[in-house]
Amino acid sequence: MKTKTREGSVEVPAAPEASTRVVGVPAQSVSAAGYVLRGALFLTAFAGLVLLSRGNYLLFHAFVEGFSIVIAFGIFFIAWNSRDFLENNYLLFLGLIYPFVGFLDFLHVLSYAGMGVFAGYGADLPTQLWIQARYLESVSLLLAALFFHRRVRPHLVLSVYAGATILLLLSIFSLGIFPVCFSETGGLTTFKKVSEYVIVAVLAAALVPVVRNRANLSRTMFWFLSGSILATMVSELFFTFYVSVYGLSNMLGHLLKILSFYCVYKGLIEASLRDPYNNLFLNLKRSEEDLLRAKADL
Secondary structure: OEEEEOOEEEEOOOOOOOOOOOOOOOOOOOOHHHHHHHHHHHHHHHHHHHHHHHHOHHHHHHHHHHHHHHHHHHHHHHHHHOOOOOOOHHHHHHHHHHHHHHHHHHHHHHOOOOOOOOOOOOOHHHHHHHHHHHHHHHHHHHHHHHHHOOOOOHHHHHHHHHHHHHHHHHHHHOOOOOOOOEEOOOEEOHHHHHHHHHHHHHHHHHHHHHHHOHHHOOHHHHHHHHHHHHHHHHHHHHOOOOOOOOOHHHHHHHHHHHHHHHHHHHHHHHHHHHOHHHHHHHHHHHHHHHHHHHHHHO
C-alpha cells in the first residue's frame, strides 16, 4: 500500500489480517474417507483393548489408566507454559487441576488388585482412590465455570489443590476415615453407589455452563469438551453395579474413560498444539468487538 507525504510516495506494507479461524478446525475439511478411516482405527483399537482385557486385565487396566494420566499431565504442561498469554481462564483452570486427578489415578493403578504395590489393602483401596479422583474431577469441572469471566491465580489454584489432594490421601492412608467403597463379601457399598450418582449429577451440572458459554470456546473445543463430560457420565453409571474389579461393567467403564480423555486430548491438547496462533487471533478479534460495542454505548 502507498501513502502520500510531502516528500513523495512511501511504500507501507499492509498489515496482515488477523485470522479468526476457530481453534482446532483445519483450513480444509476432512474428507469423508478420512472420517471413515479414523472411525475404523478407533473401533479397531477398542476391539484390541477388549481382547486384551480378556487375556490380561491388569495390562488392559494399566494401559487405559496410563493413557488418561498422560493426557492429564499433558494438559497441565500446556496450560502452565501458556498461562501468561492464555486468555481463556476456563481452559487454564482445567489445565491446572488435571495433574492432581492424574496423580490419584496413578495411585489407583498401583493399588489395583494384583499389582502388589500396596499390600494388605485389598480391592477397597483402588475403589476409594477412584472415587476421590472422580469427585475431584467432577467438582473441578463445575468450579471451572466460574472462570469463564474471572481471572485465574495459578499459584493459588495449585496450592489449594495440592492441599486438598494431601487431605484426601490422609483420609485413607493415615486417618482411615474415608468410607469403605468395596467389600470382598458384599461388593460395592452404598456409599460407592450413591457417590457415582452424585458424580454424574455434578457432571451434568458442569455441562450446563459449558453450553451457555460456548461462544467463549471454539467449535472443536466445545464439542469435544461436551463429549468428554457425557462419556464420563455414562462411564460412572457402569461403575455403579459391577461385582468384580475384573468384570464386564468395569471394563466398559474403563473403555468409556478412554473415550472421555480422548475427547479431552482432541479438544484441548491437539487444538492447542496444532493451532495456537488462531486461538490468539480469535481472542484479539473478540476483544476488538467488545471494545467497539463499549465505544458505541458511550
